[in-house]
Amino acid sequence: MARFTFNLPDIGEGIAEAEIVAWHVKPGDRVEEDQQLADMMTDKATVEMESPVAGTVLEIAGEAGEVIAIGSMLVVIETEGEGEGEPDLPAPPVAEAVAERIEAENSDAGDADRVMEAVVAPDPSTSSGREDVSQGQDARPAHAEPVEASGTTPTTKILASPAVRARAKDLGIDLGEVKPAEDGRLRHADLDAFLSYNAGYAAAAPRRADEQVKVIGMRRRIAENMAAAKRHIPHFTYVEEIDVTDLETLREQLNAARGTKPKLTLLPLIITAICKALPDFPMINARYDDEAGVVTRHGAVHLGMATQTEAGLMVPVIRDAQARNLWQLAGEIARLAEAARSGKAKSEELSGSTLTVTSLGPLGGVATTPVINRPEVAIIGPNRIVERPMFVSDGMGGERVAKRKLMNLSISCDHRVVDGWDAASFVQALRRLLETPALLLV
Template sequence: MAKFIFNMPDIGEGIAEAEIVAWHVKPGDRIEEDQEFVDMMTDKATVPLESPVTGTVLEVAGEVGDMVAIGSALVVIEVEGEEAADNVAERIEAETPDAEDVMNVPSQDPVVSSEVETPRATETPRTEPEAQPASTAPDTTGLGKKVLATPAVRQRARNLGIDLAEVKPAEDGRVRHADLDAFLAYNAGGGFAPSGKARADEQIRVIGLRKRIAQNMAEAKRNIPHFSYVEECDVTELERLRAQLNDSRGGKAKLTMLPLLIAAICKAVPKFPMINARYDDEAGVVTRYGAVHLGMAAQTGGGLMVPVIRDAQARNLWQLANEIGRLAEAARSGKATSEELSGSTLTITSLGPLGGVATTPVINRPEVAIIGPNRIIERPMFVPDGMGGERIEKRKLMNISISCDHRVVDGHDAASFVQEVKRLIEAPVLLLAD
């Protein structure tokens, strides 16, 4: 028998530590060679790690949510066989000398509010009074009637705000739960019916992707002076163009509104290079990018991820649709690589039909702008009738929101950029022109 210490490997340039987001084994489990045993998250991606040996897990370095430094012990595995023992001994010498010293990583306890006091060990806990048999004691009510009911029925009636004297018992003069149910059913208009059932309280430790989102959003709001601008756009013709393109798409992917909006953004960016930029506030340098590497905020089971469409300006509508679908699926399945989740120069975020009337999205730092299209609604509008007058017509309208870093983007530039995007999507033939 021998102990093999698996040290946290270097899983990315400039990465000093990683967070444990999921253990797939626990002490006592048998682990096979090349079996994935833990998921570690860096600032860029979640990386599954595999065991180089077969054996039994003896110790693991901390709990989910703990940080592990590169090079420190992550797991100790007991391996079998003399030959394996010799090989493992050589590897242990090249790694950490003492597993027990390194593996004693204290787990982080959830943060508890200082306003909540922990009961002292010497205190005697309160006990609830024991349930009494059915009571015949009178309930003095506004009607002066005596009501027979068990303590449980009385408690439920008090919780619901029901006067037991108003409840008609079904038999033998004793009010039962069934009588309360009947009273509630026939007197819901009186406000007795509950609005819903209470769920049990739960504490959820903020770890992994949700922790990264929390940190990034806090940094963005703390360091960036946001301002937002919202404009209403008529997308009736854009929707008509989208329908026509889908009718003749053949075997191509179905177009949503998103590829068309991205095409409009990419066409507008060259006139407003300050929008497609990143700001290094420590160095005091703004980098304006020639290519549009568009971050696409995607909701996943673990939280919000932002895969990146590389060189979005060089792709046609169908290529954009394919890449949007591929990246969204990679993000949802957890297969997106660190390269696919980094390097964006501008971000678009959309909630689709849940998009609301207007949004004020938070900038994806260190970018300087984020664009949020909102949901499409139909409203009557005055439109030219072709004879110098106007007529009322049902039109499809959508608001476009933009949030910008006011340190490097002026309000006039942001508004002018959105107006250019509006011009393109209200005359969508321009999107197909060179």
């Protein structure tokens, strides 16, 4: 037998460390060559680490959420072959195993109701007609010491079965507020009487147990990036209402004649308008290196597209969006969104954006204040389309009321680089293009 130490390899240019997102093995597991060991996250993407040898896992670098340096030990594997001797496998963590078993058997050690779950047989005097949830389980003797209610003084005892306590807990009722009808013991009938005089409790949702979720992987990257953006960038947001009735009509006409081309959503049309307007507003399509004090105004539009995935928000990039037509944009949007959601997006597809668009689609809301994707200086957020009556020209010099499709368009900008006048002027240029959609095809 021999020990093989698998060090974290160089997984990208300029990458010095990576975060352990998930382990697929543990000490004692048998692994085959090329079997997946762990998922590692860098600043750019998640990378799957595969075993270069077959053998038994002896050690792993750390827990999910820990960050390790490139070149440091990731996994130690015992392989078959010549070696200095068979290393002893680490002894099983007996204390931890016992603690886990106790925790599994008593999922809520502080809740005597869950541990014992039953107290006494249903009282025939109870008028609620409810079955005690403790049926079929071992019952606690009726003379057992009652459990002290939270929120009461140490000397105050409330007599109630675990079933009654569990029901009161789900309803959010403090048992100290309920008065028993007889013999000092609270029953379901007493809860029913309390609810009849306190109707607000009847609509209360069941109480859920607290849970702690470790912030690791993509969620930690998002948290760090958003915090850095709000900490370093003085945001301001401008919102304008746009009449997209004619734009929607154009989209429907193009889809009706699309043949085998991808179906158009509103996003390719908005992106086309953005690309047509940007040459007159170069300060919008820019990146700001605040440490060097340099703003780079980009000629090409590498458009970030905020995409919701199971792991969190990712921003795949449409390269040279200004050089693509509507159908090419629709195809690239669909391809990148699928790659992001399936976890197959390449690192180069997730970096290098010069401007970002974020949209919640049908959930878009009335207006949004999106957070800038640093080091960019602006982010654009189209909102939900709603139908409302508007005054429109009747073609004879007067006005009439008509049903129109309206959408608010939000833009958040870095006030260190973009002035309010520039942001408003840019959005007004977008408005003219979107409200006169024939201009998009010229």
